Amino acid sequence: MKMHFDVVIIGAGIMGASLSYYLTKLGLKNIALCEQGIPPGNGATHKSGGFIRIFHENEWYTKRAVESYDTYADWGNKIGGSCGFKKTGFSFITDSTRSDQLRANAKKVNRYCSQVSVLSPDEFQQFQPDFSLEGIGAIVYEPNGGYADPAKTALTFIKQSEKKGMKLLEGVKVERILHHRKKITGIQTNIGSIRADKYVVANNIWANFLLEELGLRLPMFKKSIGLGFIEWDKEKSVSHLTSCIDETIGTYFRIFSNYRLLFGVQMSHSGALLQDRSYLDYGDMQIAKEKLVGRLPLLHKGRVSWEQTKFRFLYK
Ligand SMILES: Cc1cc2nc3c(=O)[nH]c(=O)nc-3n(C[C@H](O)[C@H](O)[C@H](O)COP(=O)(O)OP(=O)(O)OC[C@H]3O[C@@H](n4cnc5c(N)ncnc54)[C@H](O)[C@@H]3O)c2cc1C
Structure with missing residues (x-):
């Protein structure tokens, strides 16, 4: 399998799924979406009430x-x-x-x-x-x-971006973000390492497990x-x-x-x-x-x- 992409997105909840859709809409084709489970994953999207409201x-x-x-x-x-x-x-x-x-x-x-x-x-x-x-x-x-x-919403985004060339990597858990001299060099996953020009960390609260190694910590509770x-x-x-x-x-x-x-x-x-x-x-x-x-x-x-x-x- 090809292991070099223009963009790799980590996490296929609503954030990762919609981002992959809008990036493919902008014309990017060589995108991978990594989800450790089966989309829409086992995170918040799967359980959301999904309220649509302006107020x-x-x-x-x-x-x-x-x-x-x-x-x-x-x-x-x-x-x-x-x-x-x-x-x-x-x-x-x-x-x-x-x-x-x-x-x-x-x-x-x-x-x-x-x-x-x-x-x-x-x-x-x-x-x-x-x-x-x-x-x-x-x-x-x-x-x-x-x-x-919420699950249907995420899955539809994924389906539509797959039609435009996005590669969905189901069951792929990102274990580490690889780096060398302050530059990201790839991600290590359970199916091997993957490289990209850009990486998007969209895995909600689990982001901090990956970012810790880079000395970053998002203010989440x-x-x-x-x-x-x-x-x-x-x-x-x-x-x-x-x-x-x-x-x-x-x-x-x-x-x-x-x-x-x-x-x-x-x-x-x-x-x-x-x-x-x-x-x-x-x-x-x-x-x-x-x-x-x-x-x-x-x-x-x-x-x-x-x-x-x-x-x-x-x-x-
Ligand atoms: C009970 C409940 C009710 C809610 N109700 C509403 C509501 O009514 N309205 C509203 O706007 N919001 C609501 N929310 C909040 C909303 O659901 C979340 O803000 C939103 O779903 C977050 O999406 P996300 O893509 O950032 O995260 P998630 O959906 O959590 O997706 C993150 C994904 O990353 C994957 N992942 C994690 N680590 C890795 C890894 N190392 N490698 C690969 N994949 C990984 C996970 O499996 C998961 O699928 C609710 C949430 C809950 C739990």
Whole structure:
């Protein structure tokens, strides 16, 4: 196999996958994408909630969300294939202590997008009757928000860039970045060494294992979030539910399929604050379910299941 490329990207989560797509779109053909697992890998992309929303409380994120929204909304024409975007609407719920702050932030977001508005609990309940209004101060709502399928999104980017010549190296773990006299000379992998003109380290929190040897350390910290699912009575579809971040109960949720909801589980129960805990226990799930049912009483008979996960990101 040819082992010299113009660019080698390490990590095929959403960052590596989209980068490989846009580089091939710019005309570069001789690119390799190394993923230690099977794309989209076993990192954050695989577990992400995939919310599509313009409203963020950080202006930098809002601007990026505005720039990328049209790509998700018109994925078939812009990228090809599907990213699984479902326009369910997006809601951000807060309590009365944060209502004024939320209103002020929504106003800032309105400079970039007029679709974001602040609703009173009563206005919200008119089209989301299954929500209990307990503890809600204000709600930011955007009708064009929703969620995409993060794994599908990454895989589509990969597929489209492969069509343009990108070489996907599945099951290839980068073990070391080779260097000599302050110059990168290659990467050592489980299938041998690979050389390139440029290297992109896009392997999320694992980047520091590779960068350490170069005397670099990215300022990352980790945050654990559990991923839960709740299934309910098949008599009642809840496909009309908005995708939601609910600060008052400390979680987010969205439809996963017609009778299944995906939700985030705060891992702050009992021993969860131990630095390295990456698993969920029954106690975490019971607390999470109780809070969720408080907001969506129709889920009270729902059966829960869960997946463990670690969520880590770069802090700016
Ligand atoms: C539970 C959860 C919910 C989330 N919800 C949202 C959300 O709603 N909205 C949002 O915007 N973001 C969300 N995120 C965050 C978002 O998913 C991440 O920011 C994003 O997926 C990071 O992508 P990435 O490509 O940088 O990293 P990753 O997806 O982690 O990809 C890194 C890849 O590198 C590979 N790799 C690691 N080391 C090596 C090596 N040495 N050699 C080869 N390959 C290697 C890994 O296998 C992995 O596939 C969520 C994350 C989690 C976990």
